[in-house]
Amino acid sequence: MTDASTPIIVGSDRGPRGAGDRPDNELLEGLNPPQREAVTYRGPALLIVAGAGSGKTSVLTRRIASLLWNREAWPSQILAITFTNKAAGEMRERVQHLVGDNAAQGMWISTFHSACVRILRREAQQFGFTKAFTIYDSGDSRALIKRLVKEHEADAFGLTPAAVQGKISKLKNELADAESYARSANMSDPAERIFVDIFADYQRALQRANAFDFDDLIAQTVYLFRAFPHVADVYRRRFRHILVDEYQDTNHAQYALIHELTQPLSEPEGESYGDSGMMIFDAPAADTLPAASLTVVGDSDQSIYAFRGADIRNITEFERDYPGAKVVLLEQNYRSTQNILSAANAVISNNFDRKDKKLWTDVGAGERIVGFTGYSQHDEAQFVADEIDSLRRAGVDYSQMAVFYRTNSQSRALEEIFIRSALPYKIMGGTKFYERAEIKDALAYLVAVANPADEMAVRRILNRPRRGIGDVTETAIARYAADEGITFRDALANSSVLGVGPKIQAGIAQLDAVLAEASEHMLPASGELAPPTAVAEGLQILLQKSGYLDALRASKDPQDEARLENLDELVAVAREFARNNPEGTIIDFLTEVALVSDADDLEDASGSVSLMTLHTAKGLEYDAVFITGVEEDLIPHRISAGEPGGPQEERRLFYVGVTRARQRLFFTLAMTRAQFGEVTVAMPSRFLQEIPADLIDWRQSPGDVNSRGGTQSRALNARRPGGGFGGSGFGTSRRYGEDLVPKSTSIERFANRIPAKVRDNGDLALKPGDRIRHDDFGEGRVDAITGEGAKRVAHVRFDKVGAKKLLVKIAPIEKIG
DNA sequence: AGAGTGCAGGTTTTT
DNA sequence: CCTGCACTCT
Numbered sequence: 001m002t003d004a005s006t007p008i009i010v011g012s013d014r015g016p017r018g019a020g021d022r023p024d025n026e027l028l029e030g031l032n033p034p035q036r037e038a039v040t041y042r043g044p045a046l047l048i049v050a051g052a053g054s055g056k057t058s059v060l061t062r063r064i065a066s067l068l069w070n071r072e073a074w075p076s077q078i079l080a081i082t083f084t085n086k087a088a089g090e091m092r093e094r095v096q097h098l099v100g101d102n103a104a105q106g107m108w109i110s111t112f113h114s115a116c117v118r119i120l121r122r123e124a125q126q127f128g129f130t131k132a133f134t135i136y137d138s139g140d141s142r143a144l145i146k147r148l149v150k151e152h153e154a155d156a157f158g159l160t161p162a163a164v165q166g167k168i169s170k171l172k173n174e175l176a177d178a179e180s181y182a183r184s185a186n187m188s189d190p191a192e193r194i195f196v197d198i199f200a201d202y203q204r205a206l207q208r209a210n211a212f213d214f215d216d217l218i219a220q221t222v223y224l225f226r227a228f229p230h231v232a233d234v235y236r237r238r239f240r241h242i243l244v245d246e247y248q249d250t251n252h253a254q255y256a257l258i259h260e261l262t263q264p265l266s267e268p269e270g271e272s273y274g275d276s277g278m279m280i281f282d283a284p285a286a287d288t289l290p291a292a293s294l295t296v297v298g299d300s301d302q303s304i305y306a307f308r309g310a311d312i313r314n315i316t317e318f319e320r321d322y323p324g325a326k327v328v329l330l331e332q333n334y335r336s337t338q339n340i341l342s343a344a345n346a347v348i349s350n351n352f353d354r355k356d357k358k359l360w361t362d363v364g365a366g367e368r369i370v371g372f373t374g375y376s377q378h379d380e381a382q383f384v385a386d387e388i389d390s391l392r393r394a395g396v397d398y399s400q401m402a403v404f405y406r407t408n409s410q411s412r413a414l415e416e417i418f419i420r421s422a423l424p425y426k427i428m429g430g431t432k433f434y435e436r437a438e439i440k441d442a443l444a445y446l447v448a449v450a451n452p453a454d455e456m457a458v459r460r461i462l463n464r465p466r467r468g469i470g471d472v473t474e475t476a477i478a479r480y481a482a483d484e485g486i487t488f489r490d491a492l493a494n495s496s497v498l499g500v501g502p503k504i505q506a507g508i509a510q511l512d513a514v515l516a517e518a519s520e521h522m523l524p525a526s527g528e529l530a531p532p533t534a535v536a537e538g539l540q541i542l543l544q545k546s547g548y549l550d551a552l553r554a555s556k557d558p559q560d561e562a563r564l565e566n567l568d569e570l571v572a573v574a575r576e577f578a579r580n581n582p583e584g585t586i587i588d589f590l591t592e593v594a595l596v597s598d599a600d601d602l603e604d605a606s607g608s609v610s611l612m613t614l615h616t617a618k619g620l621e622y623d624a625v626f627i628t629g630v631e632e633d634l635i636p637h638r639i640s641a642g643e644p645g646g647p648q649e650e651r652r653l654f655y656v657g658v659t660r661a662r663q664r665l666f667f668t669l670a671m672t673r674a675q676f677g678e679v680t681v682a683m684p685s686r687f688l689q690e691i692p693a694d695l696i697d698w699r700q701s702p703g704d705v706n707s708r709g710g711t712q713s714r715a716l717n718a719r720r721p722g723g724g725f726g727g728s729g730f731g732t733s734r735r736y737g738e739d740l741v742p743k744s745t746s747i748e749r750f751a752n753r754i755p756a757k758v759r760d761n762g763d764l765a766l767k768p769g770d771r772i773r774h775d776d777f778g779e780g781r782v783d784a785i786t787g788e789g790a791k792r793v794a795h796v797r798f799d800k801v802g803a804k805k806l807l808v809k810i811a812p813i814e815k816i817g
Numbered sequence: 818a819g820a821g822t823g824c825a826g827g828t829t830t831t832t
Numbered sequence: 833c834c835t836g837c838a839c840t841c842t
Contacts, residue, residue, distance in 0.1 A: 083832085084832085111832070112832075113832055137832095138831080138832090214831090214832055215832090217832085218832090304830075305830080305831075305832090307829075307830060307831085308830080308831060308832080406829070406830075407828065407829060407830075408828080408829085408830085409828055409829095429831090463818095466818085466819080468818065468819095469818090470818050470819085471818090472818090595832075613829085613830065613831095614830080615829085615830045615831070616830090616831090634829095637829055637830080638829095639828095639829060639830095640829080640830095649830095650830095653830080674833085675828080675833085676827080676828085676833060676834090677833040677834085678833085
């Protein structure tokens with residue numbers, strides 16, 4: 001837009017532009033006909049079926065911009081839901097870019113969770129919470145559930161904390177509570193009865209702590225709307241245009257929330273809000289207020305969150321739920337080359353029960369997909385590192401490359417090789433900064449200040465740093481609090497009557513004083529605004545005066561230095577927060593911290609290769625993409641095999657990965673993979689067979705690695721710089737001669753045919769003392785045989801390279817003599 | 818109360 | 833393999 005600063009003047013009849021302007025023309029520039037339709041259609045309900053890379057974000061932002069430009073909506077009447085905070089930030093930026101900063105003021109663009117927190121903070125007092133409520137992350141609720149499972153001795157009935165937590169989460173996503181579940185469950189089963197008890201206790205504990213867990217944020221908002229129609233009406237009046245991205249991954253609770261918001265008013269406007277009667281006289285056109293308009297965007301082929309309750313039917317049955325809904329299909333892809341799209345189409349077409357949809361592009365075939373099979377996961381990682389290196393030399397920026405994997409544990413091998421190769425990389429979501437113990441401790445201090453009702457937080461910091469407070473003292477405090485009818489937090493103020501030793505008394509009194517001082521700093525008395533820096537300063541007061549930092553500094557544990565650094569970083573985060581939110585309170589800070597997700601901290605990834613799970617990759621795109629571990633039992637994951645719809649969801653996940661790539665796509669796998677310290681044999685993923693052979697250029701196909709006398713492992717090559725064997729492990733110089741590395745080979749030989757069988761020595765009989773010959777290591781003598789069946793391992797002392805462990809079943813070995 | 822040792826168990830994906 | 837946990841000892 002040419003004039004980004006033009007504000008919409010509230011209260012003026014005229015728009016920001018003269019009548020002769022045709023802003024829509026600008027907004028529609030460069031869009032294809034269906035995209036235009038998606039921007040300009042007006043009606044109660046619109047479903048945009050947007051294939052991968054079809055420009056849906058662009059369409060969504062322009063649709064919002066067009067509503068604002070045409071004066072069809074005030075910014076405050078718009079509610080846009082995205083999947084991550086990062087996506088929300090980007091969408092806000094793009095809308096601002098289109099209509100100007102001021103014209104975008106007041107829009108709600110956020111995740112479901114953030115939007116619900118905002119609503120709940122405003123309305124909490126309506127149903128027994130305060131606006132200072134805490135948000136429990138999965139770790140917090142697991143800790144609570146663990147305690148309850150113990151109390152109820154539920155483990156005797158096979159109820160593990162993890163199982164209970166999963167079940168509660170699932171039920172909440174279905175909007176069930178303990179009571180409604182009890183009605184449908186088989187209550188003659190004692191395990192069920194105990195589960196119901198735990199569920200009910202858990203919910204009571206949350207209420208008492210003035211806390212919501214993740215699932216509650218949505219479910220309780222729905223409950224609020226249903227129980228208090230006049231509250232729901234406030235938001236129905238306010239949000240006239242609701243837009244939901246990634247609709248295929250919404251669960252039932254989220255669906256219900258949107259449904260509530262798009263209902264007509266429960267009471268004619270102008271009457272009885274808050275029973276004040278204030279609005280009776282100024283409500284023209286009152287009862288004609290129609291339901292809000294709803295726009296949803298999604299692609300059922302990219303639904304990958306069924307495991308956490310996402311219901312694909314929300315999108316497939318949209319037309320039934322919203323009769324008269326308009327449907328627009330976006331099939332033209334603006335991201336990837338045709339080869340990549342052909343592979344994606346080929347794979348996804350194996351899912352039955354889906355509407356046929358084919359992505360297409362007019363940018364041309366592009367490069368072929370590159371395939372590589374490593375001997376081990378390190379071998380695989382080495383290939384990835386080498387290819388990244390040559391892409392970089394060819395001018396591709398590191399930030400435009402990404403490596404995906406199915407499970408987080410796969411990142412380790414990649415990381416090792418990347419460090420050795422001096423490649424800058426960033427692992428998204430792997431680190432879990434906010435799950436570190438010291439960070440959780442620091443946050444618990446803040447929670448203890450912001451929400452003194454949160455007993456879990458106070459208990460957590462009771463003896464951190466060590467104050468000599470153990471179980472006995474903790475129980476004494478709890479009893480005293482119960483006897484006096486005060487909170488656990490307030491009980492700390494009376495340490496002298498607990499009947500504990502003087503040293504412990506002093507410790508409690510000191511904790512109480514620190515919390516009080518920080519409270520004064522961060523929660524100024526009525527009406528006054530805390531300075532923007534209050535949170536960062538309060539945090540420093542807490543960490544300093546509680547002795548937490550001193551304890552770490554005095555520690556001998558080398559890890560504690562890293563902990564100190566992490567706490568420094570947290571303080572820096574608080575400062576940064578103050579900079580971005582001059583009026584942000586401690587509660588705002590805790591909210592932001594509680595709702596950050598893995599995909600949100602992509603910001604500083606510039607200049608680095610991004611490593612992430614396939615799930616985290618959703619919604620992102622890169623010039624070059626590596627999908628690693630393309631093996632059976634990994635993708636599709638073995639656990640998915642037993643779950644209904646599991647393999648299909650895995651296929652969609654793979655599809656999501658493939659469609660992230662713009663120019664270059666790599667599939668890599670390893671023939672053996674070590675997990676739990678054990679080596680297992682991996683089979684190529686079935687998804688590879690679903691891709692037409694001529695799309696993939698196998699640098700080293702699974703057949704090469706398996707067949708006897710085939711290509712030597714790069715990892716093995718790497719071990720012998722200059723020809724000789726380097727001995728144990730990888731050396732620091734991992735150069736290998738170019739001549740040893742098989743570069744591109746003809747498709748005729750290495751077509752995308754996965755051999756039906758891998759190399760298999762069967763039950764090759766070996767016993768200590770036998771001599772064998774190995775394709776790479778030469779001759780040696782068997783020292784011992786361990787393991788069973790397919791995992792039998794031969795411990796061999798080779799004449800030239802020393803001791804090695806080999807998987808008998810697949811190692812390229814034969815018995816001699 | 819706290820430190821240290823042994824053991825079992827767990828690794829799918831996450832707001 | 834590695835971690836987290838429970839139990840024991842000081």
